[in-house]
Amino acid sequence: MTLPIHAIQLDSVWEDKAASFAKVRALLAASPPPQGALVVLPEMFATGFSCAVEATAEPEHGETEFFLKALARDHRCCVVGGLVVRQAQGARALNQALAVGPDGEILARYTKRRPFSLGGESAVHERGHAPVVFEWGGFRLGLLVCYDLRFPELARDLVRLGAEVIVCIAAWPVKRFLHWMTLLQARAIENQAYVIGVNRTGSEPAYSYNGRSLVVDPQGVIIADAGEREQVLCSTLEHAIVSEWRAQFPALRDAALA
Numbered sequence: 001m002t003l004p005i006h007a008i009q010l011d012s013v014w015e016d017k018a019a020s021f022a023k024v025r026a027l028l029a030a031s032p033p034p035q036g037a038l039v040v041l042p043e044m045f046a047t048g049f050s051c052a053v054e055a056t057a058e059p060e061h062g063e064t065e066f067f068l069k070a071l072a073r074d075h076r077c078c079v080v081g082g083l084v085v086r087q088a089q090g091a092r093a094l095n096q097a098l099a100v101g102p103d104g105e106i107l108a109r110y111t112k113r114r115p116f117s118l119g120g121e122s123a124v125h126e127r128g129h130a131p132v133v134f135e136w137g138g139f140r141l142g143l144l145v146c147y148d149l150r151f152p153e154l155a156r157d158l159v160r161l162g163a164e165v166i167v168c169i170a171a172w173p174v175k176r177f178l179h180w181m182t183l184l185q186a187r188a189i190e191n192q193a194y195v196i197g198v199n200r201t202g203s204e205p206a207y208s209y210n211g212r213s214l215v216v217d218p219q220g221v222i223i224a225d226a227g228e229r230e231q232v233l234c235s236t237l238e239h240a241i242v243s244e245w246r247a248q249f250p251a252l253r254d255a256a257l258a
Contacts, residue, residue, distance in 0.1 A: 001239040003137035003165075004037040006077075009213045009226040009233060010045055011202030015055040017046040021067050023230075031232040033077050036137060041068075041081035042169050042200040043146045044095065049171035049204060051124045057086040057093040069104045076102045078136045082145060082169045084125070092126040097143045097169050099134055108134035112145035113154055119206070121147075131157040138239055139165050139194075146170040149180070149197070155187045159257055164242045165194040172199045174210040181212060181222075189220040192246045194237050201230050218245045 008027055013019035024041065033039050043049065046064050047056045058064060064083040072079040078101055085094045095115065099108040111128025115121040131154065133142045142158025142165070149155075149168050158166055166187055172180045180199065188195040194217060201211035213226040215235040224235035246252055 001138040003139055003237040003239075004034050005196060005215060005224075005233075005235045005237060006031065006033040006037055006039045007196060007198045007213045007215070007226065007233040007235070008039065008041050008045075009199065009201055009211045009229075009231055010042055011230045012042070012045055012048040012200055014048045014204055015050050015052065017063060020046045024071070027230070027232050028071070028075065031234065033075050035076040037075070037077045038136060038141075039071070039075065039077050039079045040167060040169060040196060040198045041079070042198050043082035043097075043171045044084060045081050045200065046083065048200070049119070049207065051120050053084065053086070053093045053124050056084040058084070059086050065098060065100075068098055069100050072100045072102050073104060078102070078107065080143070080167055080169065087126065092124055094128065095121065095125045095145060097145050097167070099136070099141075099143070101136075107136065108132045108143060110143040110145070112148060114147045114151055116147040131161055133158055133161040133163050139237065141165040141167055144168040146172060149183045149187065152187065152190065155191055159191045159193065159252065163191075163193060164239070165196065165237060166191065168195065168197045170197060170199045171207070171209065173207040177210050177212055181214060184214050184216050185220040185222070188216040188218055192218045192242065192249070192252055194218060194242065201228060218242050
């Protein structure tokens with residue numbers, strides 16, 4: 001059983017959703033995913049990592065959710081992407097990863113559990129409280145958003161729920177890119193899971209990014225690396241690699257997780 005991956009390493013257009021949507025469509029038109037693939041977009045891909053909620057936040061079923069559903073429907077794929085959702089009047093917004101299927105159904109909605117306080121995010125975004133796992137293409141996939149990656153307990157929560165793949169969408173600055181790559185490998189090794197890390201590239205007013213979106217196998221081997229330019233990174237996950245490694249090296253069983 002295999003699952004094709006299309007990771008979109010995007011140079012988002014600052015606080016311009018329509019322009020970012022157009023870029024995504026152009027990238028996928030140049031590199032169309034096969035039916036049934038998993039397509040992954042970065043954290044807050046439509047606006048960049050802005051704390052101006054008046055520019056980023058939208059209600060549930062807003063324009064970014066509509067765009068993700070249209071993308072999934074057009075390509076007959078599962079699409080995961082980041083967006084900011086507005087809560088009730090006066091409440092902080094939610095930085096989320098949304099997974100949608102080809103029939104427009106929401107497969108998972110995950111709220112970032114560790115807002116990036118150093119960047120001011122915790123002042124405008126409410127933290128989430130629950131891990132989220134969903135099924136696609138014969139795999140169980142768990143979601144993380146950017147800063148969540150630094151907290152190993154969050155990834156382990158996903159494995160407790162049966163995750164075989166951890167998808168981390170991010171806006172991870174270039175100044176800490178070695179942390180990004182090392183932590184993606186560490187989360188793969190300690191959880192005996194595939195890890196897909198999808199980062200943005202380009203620059204914003206406060207941060208610059210160098211991409212380095214990765215697909216890492218359950219033993220920590222980098223099997224795909226997007227480098228630094230805007231592009232679609234293509235890879236394939238094989239279910240047997242997860243199941244066989246977990247059986248051969250029973251670390252999760254010894255941790256009372258399997």
